[in-house]
Amino acid sequence: MDRKCLLVIGVGVLLRLVLFTAFPSLPTILAQRVEISTPVTSYKRLQEGLYLYTHGVSPYDGGVFHQAPLLLSLFSILPASTISTNLLYILADLSSAVSLIQIASSRVAAITPRHVSPRKDNVWPPWAIAAAFLFNPFSIATCIARPTIVFTNTIVLHSIAAAVQGRRGPAFVSLAMASYLSLYPILLFLPLLMVTYDCSNAASKPSIQTFSIVTTVLFTSVLLIYLKLSHILTGSWEFIASTYGVSLLLPDLTPNVGLWWYFFIEMFDSFRAFFLCLFQLHLFIYVPGTCLRLQKQPLFALTTLVGIISIFKSYPAIGDTALYLSLLAVHNHIFPLMRYTFFLAAAILYATFLGPAFYYLWVYAGSGNANFFYAITLVWSIVNALIVADALYAVLRDEHETERPELIGKDVVQI
């Protein structure tokens, strides 16, 4: 880590510290924003769960708290002061930045064993990627509002950082933790496996079959250990239905930036189960497709899946988008190949500014109705989907140009 990286991290941490201390009411205000806190990540709900837990009432026997039990034990051993909590969240962001620096330094984004990008020399330095994460308004807002998605993001990044260094154990223990905390990172298992296999030490590499089987066993058993630990902590299996059940079945229809909430408010009761299954399966569909097509660049397959999850998961927030954007920044060498950069940047700003305004019109002013905010979530989702698709186009084009260098700069079509 060079001096620039340290400087960026220092400024990022300082910025968060200043925001926490100079505006003491900011965390409370941001924590109530539906764009940042969802029912499965909200800090206020975490406090409620913690209060119930420390007072001997099972927090899972209620409709408010839907977060993993290990978070409860983490926060119950933490000193009950705002400063220590804030420091914990800053520390999480710091760890994310360090992980991103490690990922960027490994240059896996541009150079993999089976693919070397022709643009490998245009990659931004690691400090720029850390800056793209630390100074991203979405990640700053998420850190200040203190939803628990911050921890999931940190752990996912840590897991990727371990994977690009070929350290299988830490990578999958972390991924199991991320899946345990918020379920959807389980979809990243396959691409992470590919990344780890690609980056493993070439000399002692086992066959892909042995590698996958051992990793799967490792991942599953670690996940089971986490679940068993939670069972011991809470004394019952109630938490499964109250955490993963909520993510899967969507009983809480609090608005968020995703597509699910309004769809299932308006859904006819007889079709609810069908569409719930469909929406969940829809997320799984992308896994084999991206992993097969992007097998030469598994890190990008993983990034694409992170992006897809951030759009189509049941309770998305801007924290998920922040994770995707910072991973996308790692692949900055393909940015020149993206086609709609200006349009997408403008549209994402449009949704960012109009979202809170329309939400205010609906919920507080009463001069708009739910369709106002719904329309903005549609824009937000389509913009994010287009970013994912455009980046995917750029990466595929980049890969294609390696195969056929004579087509660089020429127009191509897909058939």
Place this chain on the structure above:
Amino acid sequence: MTSFSPRSLQWLPFSPKSLISRLFTTITLFLCLAGSTFADTYDENLLLQPLSGQFLLASFNFKSHGPIQSFNKQLFELFPRSLGQILQYTHTRELHLRFALGRWDSELWGAQPGDGQNAGGTGVELWAWVEAENDIEAEARWTSLNNALSGLFCASLNFIDSTRTIRPVMSFSPTGDFPHMNKTDLFLLHGTLPKEPVCTENLTPFLKLLPCKGKSGISTLLDGHKLFDASFQSMSIDVRPICSPINGHCDIEIQQNIDMVLDISRSLQRKDSPVPRPRDQHELVCDTTKSYASDEYCYPLDNSFDLPWSLSDLFGRSIAGSCPFAVKEPQTPHVCIAAPHDRQVHPTEGTEIFASQDGKQCFILRENQIFDIALPKQEPPTTPLRQEPLLYAERSFTGHGQEHGGVKTVLRNPSLKDSIEVVYLESLPWFMKPYLHTLNARLLPPPLDGDGDVISELYYRPALDRKRGTQLEAKLVIPANSVVIVTYDFEKAVLRYTEYPPDANRGFDVASAIITIPPHRRGSDRRNVPATSIRTTSLLLSLPTPDFSMPYNVIIFTSTIMALAFGSIINLLIRRFVAVDEVQRMDIKGKIMGLIGKVKKTKAE
């Protein structure tokens, strides 16, 4: 006792086919008539009490009890058969049912009649002790009790489902005696319907339960038009077993109460003209001390004299003689009036005046003799009796917007000497999600020793989405002459569009908080204070609403976005790249695409 026979005959199961059963009936009847110790007794009483601000409280009380043995054998005399069979079928041992409308203004009117034991929260409130072996059985019996009562009282009691049922821990205790019963077999269940509009269709079945069914006795005054025009009205039914501590004989008691507060001036105006209209100027009493007082400007002065009224003025009719079941030896009074002693009271001539007791004047009704009371206009006005309540309670919402909110309850102990212990009970709907960690009880004035811990005991059962509501019970100690402010935050859930009522933007009613003051011995004068309960008003919670008109549009829009995203990503994944000039496209589409490509290229250059 002879007056009982026609009714008893009418009520007994009667099968004309079999001679044996006829004989059996006759013998039973004979037994019933012969043994006066087994007969049911019935009392009815009307208490009229003028309240401050030209209001009149009319408390009707109907009470009958009979031996529990005959009740268990389904031999109903005065106990209403319809209700009795429901209670037996559902194994309900003690029942309390309340219908209430309006607000008891304790600032103006003082303590509630009967220590608030007969009053319920706005809408319908029901609680019962059901005998069952386990919780599931109790729940099933409770559901069938609700369904049966719903049919009997024409109320939506069948909507008391698991989301509206709670099991209070500290607030309620049985008022009946259960000497032969295992206490663990009795399950207390409590349900509320704050939105229920109580109306005439609930009064009619209520009157049907009375032995005289509103045809004679004080119940002739109960007319739906007048009752539901009152500023506050509450109907209650309480069934409980009571056992004599001496010989262990158990009786089943049914008590029906109606408390209504009539606005005298409005009732009189209704009598003069059914259409509300402003008073003529010559009828107004003006405050001439005002600087602007003149012939043109009048500051109306209320309560400058006691309005003249009679029962027939206020209720639209007078009492049509006594109910035959309520006539007995020794005599008990039927109608009492607790007017200030300097207020004149003129009963109908020839009425027997019962010895007045503790400041009340009481009268006995005669069969087939019309009874009325008239109070003349009196100037200067008299000061009605007012009993200071033990506690003032107010509850309101704080915050704005349809996303979050807060509840603030202000409990004020007016006593200058005695602190009181109260149990505060909230039953909240599941879509109102309170944050217990924000629960705060603040004492005003702040305690000198800095110990601000007002809540001594707390019972909390969090809500489960669509399955059960929140139950919050807190035991608080309120020091003398101080105020406790209880606050907490909550979050409003968004519902599925089918879960909203047709008038979704009106809001959702949140049941009254129930504040119970357990029986205790007062510190200052060593007097025993009976159990008292106070209910706050119900609240109107507005939730964010979706657009109800466009489920299809939303399904289509969202699906389109998903299809678009899916299509563009899968499209990229499964197709391969080739240079534009490598494909032979002779169709129009190809030409257009080529043209667009050229334009793009020139632009890029």
